[in-house]
Amino acid sequence: MSKPKVLIIYTGGTIGMIRDEKTGTLIPFRLERVVESIPSILELGIEIHSMELDEIIDSSNVTPSVWIELAEIIRVNYNDFDGFVILHGSDTMAYSASALSFLLENLGKPVIFTGSQLPIGLPRTDARENLITALTIAGMRNKDGRSLIPEVCIYFEDRLYRGNRTYKYNSENFDAFISRNYPILAEAGVRIRIFEERLLAQSTKDFVVHKTLNQNVAVLKLFPGLALQHYPKLYKDSRIEVVIIETFGSGNGPTSGDFLPAVKEMIDNGILVLNITQCREGRVEMGKYETSEKLLSLGVINGADLTFESAITKAMFVLGLTDNLNERRHLLTTDLRGEMTL
Ligand code: ASP
Numbered sequence: 001m002s003k004p005k006v007l008i009i010y011t012g013g014t015i016g017m018i019r020d021e022k023t024g025t026l027i028p029f030r031l032e033r034v035v036e037s038i039p040s041i042l043e044l045g046i047e048i049h050s051m052e053l054d055e056i057i058d059s060s061n062v063t064p065s066v067w068i069e070l071a072e073i074i075r076v077n078y079n080d081f082d083g084f085v086i087l088h089g090s091d092t093m094a095y096s097a098s099a100l101s102f103l104l105e106n107l108g109k110p111v112i113f114t115g116s117q118l119p120i121g122l123p124r125t126d127a128r129e130n131l132i133t134a135l136t137i138a139g140m141r142n143k144d145g146r147s148l149i150p151e152v153c154i155y156f157e158d159r160l161y162r163g164n165r166t167y168k169y170n171s172e173n174f175d176a177f178i179s180r181n182y183p184i185l186a187e188a189g190v191r192i193r194i195f196e197e198r199l200l201a202q203s204t205k206d207f208v209v210h211k212t213l214n215q216n217v218a219v220l221k222l223f224p225g226l227a228l229q230h231y232p233k234l235y236k237d238s239r240i241e242v243v244i245i246e247t248f249g250s251g252n253g254p255t256s257g258d259f260l261p262a263v264k265e266m267i268d269n270g271i272l273v274l275n276i277t278q279c280r281e282g283r284v285e286m287g288k289y290e291t292s293e294k295l296l297s298l299g300v301i302n303g304a305d306l307t308f309e310s311a312i313t314k315a316m317f318v319l320g321l322t323d324n325l326n327e328r329r330h331l332l333t334t335d336l337r338g339e340m341t342l
Pocket of ligand 1: 117
């Protein structure tokens with residue numbers, strides 16, 4: 001069998017940063033330097049190609065157009081590679097991985113996001129291990145020669161996660177990501193253990209790359225004492241099409257005050273209201289308590305156990321896919337890419 005071929009796509013982030021001598025701040029440098037810093041990647045038995053975005057960014061500057069650009073790069077190179085590794089800042093990596101999971105339908109190959117907490121040039125960097133193992137996993141094939149992992153993942157500090165189940169929970173530890181509502185897909189110790197039964201099934205349908213994301217999505221995070229008069233645009237602005245409400249516990253909100261009338265007004269105005277929980281583990285179960293029953297009867301959509309990152313990007317994706325309100329509602333409550341447990 002020929003060597004697996006993996007394409008590295010470098011977008012920026014700490015992994016490729018150096019210290020600007022004048023200002024002392026961390027700024028991005030070019031991809032050749034990243035690969036130069038780890039000569040051992042040439043011994044992995046993988047044919048590695050690399051490219052970078054025109055503009056190398058700190059991931060706080062990521063936008064939906066970057067996600068569409070990445071999806072397009074994968075579309076163009078899809079048939080030539082067994083897998084893709086995207087080097088990306090960790091701050092918004094979970095948003096980007098979630099967005100890509102929706103844009104890439106019937107994906108049959110791994111798209112693995114990785115990065116690091118310390119720049120690649122530093123002695124204690126976590127970048128080397130993250131990049132080497134992400135490349136190794138991206139190059140893995142089945143006995144029949146097909147790519148082993150047909151989904152968008154995040155690899156960070158010994159673990160492979162489903163991208164759209166993951167969030168960054170620690171800004172200091174190497175172990176920066178977590179997936180609370182879905183188990184890890186692989187673990188890297190002395191050997192790399194892939195939990196194949198947890199992977200998405202290979203699709204028999206054609207690979208489709210979507211190119212439209214609609215940003216008419218707003219968020220309302222509940223807190224005791226929330227004064228809704230500070231958010232008049234939420235239900236008066238005709239451009240908003242989805243409002244994600246981040247509720248308490250299993251999907252609860254106040255039954256007194258102006259919250260429920262505001263939700264009703266949003267829904268009457270044709271806005272889809274998606275309920276996700278502020279808890280990072282567990283799920284929305286509307287109707288369990290009186291404080292969520294009314295939301296259910298008003299027509300609020302159950303976001304189940306979606307992460308915040310997945311809810312945002314799924315909403316943008318669904319709005320971009322269809323203008324039909326019933327179809328949008330149906331798609332938001334359907335598990336499209338393994339992002340929610342129904
Ligand atoms: N600020 C950086 C970024 O997200 C942090 C990192 O790469 O980990 O681009």
